[in-house]
Amino acid sequence: MDLIFVTHVILILFLAIVTFYDLKSLIIPDGVIIAGVTVGLVLLFLNKDNSLITVILASCVMGGLGLGISLLTKGGLGLGDVKLMATLAIYMGLWNVISVALVASVLSGVVGLFLLVAGKANKKTFIPFAPFVLVSTVVLLIVGQLG
Numbered sequence: 001m002d003l004i005f006v007t008h009v010i011l012i013l014f015l016a017i018v019t020f021y022d023l024k025s026l027i028i029p030d031g032v033i034i035a036g037v038t039v040g041l042v043l044l045f046l047n048k049d050n051s052l053i054t055v056i057l058a059s060c061v062m063g064g065l066g067l068g069i070s071l072l073t074k075g076g077l078g079l080g081d082v083k084l085m086a087t088l089a090i091y092m093g094l095w096n097v098i099s100v101a102l103v104a105s106v107l108s109g110v111v112g113l114f115l116l117v118a119g120k121a122n123k124k125t126f127i128p129f130a131p132f133v134l135v136s137t138v139v140l141l142i143v144g145q146l147g
Contacts (some may be wrong), residue, residue: 033087
């Protein structure tokens with residue numbers, strides 16, 4: 001079995017677990033993130049396609065961008081989501097995780113707008129972001145946009 005395929009399956013399972021928690025409580029537990037980081041690093045050392053330095057830099061960039069967005073939106077993007085995006089950089093690298101983040105942001109924006117128009121939400125309503133990250137990752141994997 002191909003290690004890339006195994007990595008993608010593990011990534012999707014990780015995102016499904018994160019999505020479950022985010023939908024249930026709007027919180028992504030640190031323990032789940034730590035497990036995801038640990039497994040991601042093991043896969044990184046087995047795969048050897050990316051260097052540890054590259055992954056650390058990608059995680060720092062995504063964490064920094066996410067933290068900046070969280071601060072600018074006064075918590076509109078939760079810190080669990082920030083840690084999730086930094087973790088995803090371990091699995092897929094900087095440019096792929098940026099693609100996922102952009103697609104997830106557009107999807108969540110469209111759903112949020114629909115909920116506003118339908119009267120099911122207001123500007124203060126929190127919408128879990130992890131489900132959009134999961135859907136974006138799966139779609140981009142299927143269309144071949146993630147390596």
